Amino acid sequence: MQIGYKLAAEAFGPTELVRQAVRAEQAGFDFVEISDHYHPWLDNQGHSPFAWTVLGTIAAKTERIGLATGVTCPTVRYHPAIIAQAAATLALVSEGRFVLGVGSGERLNEHVVGRGFPDVRLRHEMLREALEIIRLLWRGGYQSYEGKHLRLEDARVFDLPASPPLIAVAASGGPSARIAAELGDGLFATEDKPEIVRHYQEAGGAGPRYAEVPVAWAPDEHTAARAVLETSRWALTGWKVMSELPNPVNFEAATTTVREEDVREKFACGSDPDRFVAAAQRFVDAGFDRLVMQNAGPDPDGFMDFYSGELDRRIRGLTPRGAAV
Secondary structure, three states: OOOEEOOOOOOHHHHHHHHHHHHHHOOOOEEEEEEEOOOOOOOHHHOOOHHHHHHHHHHHHOOEEEEEEEEEOOOOOOOOHHHHHHHHHHHOOOOEEEEEEEEOOOOHHHHOOOOOOOOOOHHHHHHHHHHHHHHHHHHOOEEEEEEEOOOEEEEOOOOOOOOOOOEEEEOHHHHHHHHHHHHHHHHEEOOOHHHHHHHHHHHHOOEEEEEEEEEEEOOOHHHHHHHHHOHHHHHOOOHHHHHOOOOOOHHHOOOOOHHHHHHHHHOOEOOOHHHHHHHHHHHHHHOOEEEEEEOOOOOOHHHHHHHHHHHHHHHHHOOOOOOOO
């Protein structure tokens, strides 16, 4: 079991994210994970720095903690050749501490380059081709690729690590879980659904399985839930909505009916460690072994103190209850 800390790149600026990563290393987390967005989910979150610059700075300011994108879309806003180069460089400057999390993307971030945003079937086809291109470039030498959607022409990544970064592929159902098994080294998910892990394993996947655990720390449950309602209610819309809306204003409109009680059903809120452990247990039962604490509470430092004092030992000791997968 490894425990990570989610750097909320939509809620904090780049220097604060770096500070939180250093603090997370001190608090005992195994890795930090950052989303790779162009826009925040809601305008009042107010931030969305370039994830790769933030990660490079974190690598320079930390010694032990792992780094991960959660997740990058290597098909529309980026070409996979750029991600192959960026990931190889980050693996080098972090001395092997980087995990490349990839997925098929959200319209929120990908439409900005004016290439449109394809339907989910085409997104999966493009993701397959992108992963093939990244793997090809990591072999070394000049490479070309002619796919249905993506092309590579006589390209070479000159600076390659001795061992390529692990690739964790985001999945929400059977088709994406099969891509993770066939072309990735690990699985990434945001829901505690055992069937995601089952699809992955049935397709031959045997790597680490990452998942984000929604929590919100504050001294009392109401304060924590109100913080989620203000800045993170988008997380209750579900993946089909999250992947399709184009701008923060659309997420604002789509979440006007979210209530505090809805937040409490999704997030472990407050300061009772039992609630946080129970939230983590659901993901362990679903078959995940890399848990990312996605704290949407108002006080990151307070949460990290709470984690190191109340949660670290208990969550690391969790085991699946019964045959969940």
